[in-house]
Each structure stands twice: as structure tokens, then as C-alpha cells.
Amino acid sequence: RWTVVGRMADAALFEFLHMEMVAELWSHHSDPGPGGQKMSLSVLEGMGFRVGQALGERLPQETLAFREELDVLKFLCKDLWVAVFQKQMDSLRTNHQGTYVLQDNSFPLLIRMASGPQYLEEAPKFLAFTCGLLRGTLSTLGIKSLVTASVASLPTCE
């Protein structure tokens, strides 16, 4: 009598929690100037980092035997992204000198935001946690990284 879509449901729960989390932490660092905002972004990024580390620690051993750096990035784009967002990253580019650009054309944490230039300003706070998450997972895989995100038009981000 009841049909249940088990796998994707907890993603919805995470997305709603993420929304409330951003709102809650944003309200904590009440200095509205750039200093306060930077603090909030860094707090969100730090939380994402710890969660990313924890997720990384739960990976099965086989997946950790990467031959080279590009394999790690492919893993992030496919396996990790699917585990967290139920979709693969849409594109991966590299300059072959240690910089990688991952692009998601319909990033789930931005999907609920209306598009339009006035909302672009809000986008960074919805990306900070995820940047931290990537940095945390990379850290568990032995890679030190700097992860930044940019949004040219909602809901695409890289």
C-alpha cells in the first residue's frame, strides 16, 4: 500500500538541515560587514571539512588505492558526489599542474534558490560547507588542498 523511495529521502533531510544550518550560523556572527561574513563562511567550511573527513574514513579500503591524483578527482566527481548529492559532477577540467575545476550544472544545494543577480550574492554561504566537505575527504585521502567555489549563474557552480 505504501511505496517508499528509501535511498534519496535522507538526501532531502540533509538538504533541509543544510538550509537551516546556514541560516542559524549566519545569524550567530552578527557583524554584517565582510569580517562577520568571512567568519561565518569559514565556520561552515570547517564543519564541512570535519564531515568530509568522517565520510572519507568510512570509505571501503579498495577505493583508497588510487594510482594517481586524477583518479582521486574522478572518484570525487563520481562516487562521492553520487553518495552525497545523488548525481555525478557534470564536468571535470584540469591544467595538469594540480588545479582542477569541477562543474555542477544543477547543484542541489542551490536549486532551491531563485535565479537572478541579487541571489548570486547569497550563493557563497550555500557552497562553503560543500567546499569544506571536499577538502575534508581529500585530506583523508592524503591530499592537502584548497577548495573554492564560484557561481556564474544559478544553479550552476564550479
Add this chain to the structure above:
Amino acid sequence: SSELFTLTYGALVTQLCKDYENDEDVNKQLDKILFSPFLPRGYNIGVRLIEDFLARSNVGRCHDFRETADVIAKVAFKMYLGITPSITNWSPAGDEFSLILENNPLVDFVELPDNHSSLIYSNLLCGVLRGALEMVQMAVEAKFVQDTLKGDGVTEIRMRFIRRIEDNLPAGEE
């Protein structure tokens, strides 16, 4: 699995503890302050979650509180947290029941700072339940009466039906 959610929730709680730990005055009321965001935030989550839930499951309107209890335990908890609490301790009037979970579903992987009440965990879940049920016209109270985090043998959430919420038309309309 609901790992991502529980990990994120744990990180959020840890962060909030950190945010407040250096403030002397605040430390005295720490539980209350940590406690306070989770109920309204949980409520907000519940209000959105119910739409998601109704879209994913084919659950029809519940005719009574017993049916509601079944749906919460067997469908909703299973769907979002991967567990099925048992339903016990019905009041004679049928307006209160308990959900029994073997563990607190939100405590995996969490570092709970010393001396902080586990109440802060329960409030998110209680808020979610209250917000979700309010959207289907039920005013309820949800509270943790036992918690494995506190050393109890099980985690028990007591659900109490307060009243049905009628749609109120603004004054002056038919």
C-alpha cells in the same frame, strides 16, 4: 544510510558548543542556549519535510492518531533515518503514545562535550515531528522521556495529541 545527515548534525552541535564556550555568562545557560535554536530549526525542517514525505510515499490521510503513529514509525522514520521505532504505551484515551528507539538516531559519530545535556539532540527531532504534523492539521507535543545518551536503556519519544488544527477563515469571510 542517513550518515551524512547525522554527521552534519553532529558537526553543527559541536560548532554551536564551541561558539559559546568562551563566554562566561553564556556558559551558565549553555544548555538553554544550545537547546533554543534546535526546536525552531527542527520545526522549519519538519514543515518542509512533510511535503517531501507526502510526495515520496503514497500515504493517504490518517483517520486517527493510531494510524498516524504507524505512519511515523513504519514509514517516515524508516524512510529518513533508516530505523523503525516500536510504538508502545498508548494512553487509555488514545491520545498519547511512545516511540521506542534502541539508540538515539542522531548520536552516531558525535563528540558531545562534557557536561552538556543531551537535550540538545532531542530537540531537533521533536521540532521536526511537531512541524511536520502541524502541516497536516495536527497540533502535537513531542518530547524525549528517555535517552540512551543519558544512560537510559532505550530512547523514548513521547508523542501527545493536543488538538486538530482547523483552517481559520479571516474575519469577514463566509
